[in-house]
Amino acid sequence: MTDASTLATQVVFAVIALVTIASGILVVTRRNPVAAIACLVVHFVATACAYIVLSSQFLGAAQVLVYAGAIMVLFLFVVMLLAVDKQPDPGAASGLGRKVLVAACALVLITVVGRAVAQHSAGPAAAGTLAPGVEDSIQWLAADLMERHLVAFELSSMVLIAAMAGVLVYTTRRGREMPGGTP
Amino acid sequence: MSGLALLHSVVPASWAILLAVTLFAIGACGVLLRRNAIIVFASIEMMMNAANVLFVAMADSWDHAAGRIFVFFVIVVAAAEAAVGLGIVLALYRLHGTVDIDRASLMRG
Amino acid sequence: MQAVMLGVIPLLPAIGFAILGLFGRRMSNGQVRLVACGVIGLAFVAALLSALPVLLGRLESATSGAVVVNAAARSVEVSLWEWLPLGARHGASPELHGERFLEHLSIPFGLYLDPLSAVMILVITGVGFLIHIYASEYMSHEGGYWRFFTYMNLFVAMMLILVLGSSFPLMFVGWEGVGLCSYLLIGFYYQQEVPPQAGLKAFLVNRIGDAGFLLGMLLLLLTFGSLRYAELFPRVAGASEYVGTGLAVATAALLFVGAMGKSAQFPLHVWLPDAMAGPTPVSALIHAATMVTAGVYLVIRANIVFQAAPEMSAIVAVVGLVTALMAASIALVQTDLKKVLAYSTVSQLGYMFIAVGVGAYAAGLFHLVTHAFFKALLFLGAGSVSHAMGGELDMRKMGGLAKKLPQTRWVMAIATWAIAGLPVLSGFWSKDEILTGVVTSTLPQAMKWAIWGGALLGALLTAFYMYRLYFMTFRGEPRWDEGVHPHESPAMMTLPLWILALLSAVGGVLGLAAWTGARNILHHALEPVVFPGTMVLGREALEHGTELGLAIVAIVVAATGALGAMFFYARRSDVPARAAAALPRLRELLRGKYWMDEILGALFVRSTLSLSALAARFDRKVIDFGVEMSGFSAGLLGEALRNLTSGRVRTYALGVLVGAAAVVSWMVLR
DSSP states (O other), rough: OOOHHHHHHHHHHHHHHHHHHHEEEEHHHOSSSSHHHHHHHHHHHHHHHHHHHHHHHHHHHIIIIIIIIIIIIHHHHHHHHHHGGGSSOOOOOOOOOHHHHHHHHHHHHHHHHHHHHOOOOOOOOOOEEEEOOOOOOHHHHHHHHHHHHHHHHHHHHHHHHHHHHHHHHOOOOTOOOOOOOOO | TTTTTOOOOOOOOOHHHHHHHHHHHHHHHHHHOOHHHHHHHHHHHHHHHHHHHHHHHHHHHTTTHHHHHHHHHHHHHHHHHHHHHHHHHHHHHHHHOOOOOGGOOOOOO | HHHHHHHHHHHHHHHHHHHHHGGGGSSSHHHHHHHHEEEEEEHHHHHHHHHHHHHHHHOEEEEEETTETTTTTEEEEEEEEEEOOOOSSSSSSOOOTTTTTTGEEEEEEEEEOOOHHHHHHHHHHHHHHHHHHHHHHHHHGOOOHHHHHHHHHHHHHHHHHHHHHHHHHHHHHHHHHHHHHHHHHTTTSSTTHHHHHHHHHHHHHHHHHHEEEEEHHHHHHHSSSOOOOOHHHHHHHHGGTTOOOHHHHHHHHHHHHHHHHTOOOTTTTTHHGGGGGGGGGHHHIIISSGGGGHHHHHHTTTTHHHHOOOOHHHHHHHHHHHHHHHHHHHHHHHHHHHHHHHHHHHHHHHHHHHHTTOOOHHHHHHHHHHHHHHHHHHOOOOOOOHHTTTTOOOOOOOOOTTTHHHHHHHHHHHHHHHTOOOOOOOHHHHHHHHHHHTTTTSSSHHHHHHHHHHHHHHHHHHHHHHHHHHHHHHOOOOOOOTTTOOOOOOOHHHHHHHOOOHHHHHHHGGGGOGGGSOHHHHHTTTTTTOOTTTTOOOOOOOOHHHHHHHHHHHHHHHHHHHHHIIIIIIOOHHHHHHHHOOOHHHHHHHTTTHHHHHIIIIIIIHHOOOOHHHHHHHHHIIHHHHHHHHHHHHHHHHHHHGGGGSSOOOOOOOHHHHHHHHHHHHHHHO
């Protein structure tokens, strides 16, 4: 790769990273839940872009499909269903001490990990990697998934089914009204 | 897509790791500082997302497929978990009429 | 045989105490009387049987098991059991001033009968028996009859242990025991306000003395390694380098402090007049005849220790003199019959200490015996008067009782004659022997003649106030209130009075003076007890003529006192009032008992009370505060920790975060 394209890639990644962080902060700080969820959508999309830059294209696509597409829709659905923005705001701010403590811990985490990372960069290339030069990552990903991790793959489908069943079980009540008047 | 695939990007791993940790910390703040259950849940999703970023970054840096597979499964489980969690939020709403998680305590003090 | 007889003596009153203590509540007055007087009477018989061989010197040395008979010392020692085995090895002789004597220390519970303790037990059981008989009638109208005799029997048992104990610790047991009984009996009328306070005062003042006694014992133990008389005193006698040392003075001083407390010497005399709040038989037995003489007994018993510190011995005599004069002067202005007798007791005890202070131990013992006779008689007679007058004790409300109470009047007359030291009754002989002892002592001339003069002045005062008592009570015009019908006491009360009167009269034969040519029985009997000639308190010789001359001087002085009293009080006259008016300040001083109670109160009582108030405040503010704080902080901690399990999700999440941050940091930074 040329230096220019390297630099370009890195700049792109930096921009994407900034967007991700900014939208993340927005999610946490918005009063209005709908606004927060919207920011979260942006966050996930930006993350998907980051995946693509980090040469996991399939995951980027999956991220958009599943996270931004399905999970966020689910969130929005619930938010709208509960008409949360029309309810009295329960998001009264936490006490100052709490905020300070949490901020401190977060900063500690970031700095500590940052310093650690600064000291170590290279990692081992373990067995079973893709040989450098092989270009078709998605194919390889699929092969790995279906061959070596087939059991886990099937089990994950069971997880989904269990989740569905569980949700159905405890969220349906016969003949019971939800407060707010919606059925 | 063979021409376009980049197996190993030139993004320094440290940047990506730092990004992951930052997102994780932001998510943690959200979990702890917000009382709205839905936002808390959203923050949890952010934290899982941050973990995903980390896996992807490492898979990229070390050219290892395991990271990507792991992310795949995390996304699956996250979806399931989002469904269940939001179901819980609904149940919480039914019980207390509010999504304030501080009200979700049966204990008196 | 001897052992059994000896052991029985204190055992009998103890048994009486046990029976009355356990069953007395359910016994009738007659049964109580029988038990109480019976055990004392039997103890007297046992004492007589044990004491006679010892006093007459008819002993043969022998050692059989626990009994050691020493003919030379005229002693019988019976070790009943091993009481305080403090040492690992027995039998080896420790070194003087050595470090290892405590390994061999073993204090047995033993009884020691020698001429001194023989005389004491005869007095205790004999006079005690008479007083018990008297009291059985006197107290018959009081409540708590059985309780009274329970305490009385316990007292006699303890007093006997005191004088029969073969070592100082055992004497101390009896010492404390009689102190306890004194407290119990003074405060016998506990429902009233004054008696319990008086009992407490007696006990506390005694305690001061006890502290001195214990320290003195400790010094003796550390210096000589033993506290058993048979072991200790020979060692002291043989330690010529001990004489006159500061250690010897300190030891003697501390023992004397103990004697001062128990025998009411200045300044620890303040409890005795207040002790008159107890029933009259108690005053007679405890505060005249026996308990208060324990201090004198102590000094005579430990005479070798005092002889080793001649300066201290002299101080003892001086303290005795000061006490004698002070108490006699206060007695001059007392109006309560028993209070006069109480101060008189303090004064006479002072005389006994003068005697033992100058080394005339036999004289001191002699006076102890005669004083027991006539003072007990005086107290019992006072009880008779009070019984006749319906409980009245103020002499200003008496007078002219001679016709109404003839028997009481005559025995009191005998007793007063005796205590005044007029010939030929017992008091004359004992007081005279004390005076002679002062003159023949080896103290410096100026000192001993000053003491002699002071004692003579005391005799003058004694005669005066005693005859004042007699005349105010029995002669002169009747002054009693309406509704009082004086009548003579019943036979049970008057019989002991007559016996005591007889003893007061003829008791003098025990110690006839040298100029009569007769043998001084007590002096001779006491010889092995006192260690003559080895120590510094020797005797000077005195010609019989000089002795007789001095005796006559004493007689004249006493007679002057008596006649003076007669002049003042026998007829209705205003002489006392005029004399009082002429010397108002003196009168105030005497009336106020030299302000002794006030001084001691300010010095000790108030400071102790403020110290305890301070301590109480400290206890509340600091210690209680601390304790409450610890409880409070436990509560605080609980409040804080409560949040850990609040049930609030966010709190738990915060905990997780903090913990995770900590763990990650540790892992990364390690």
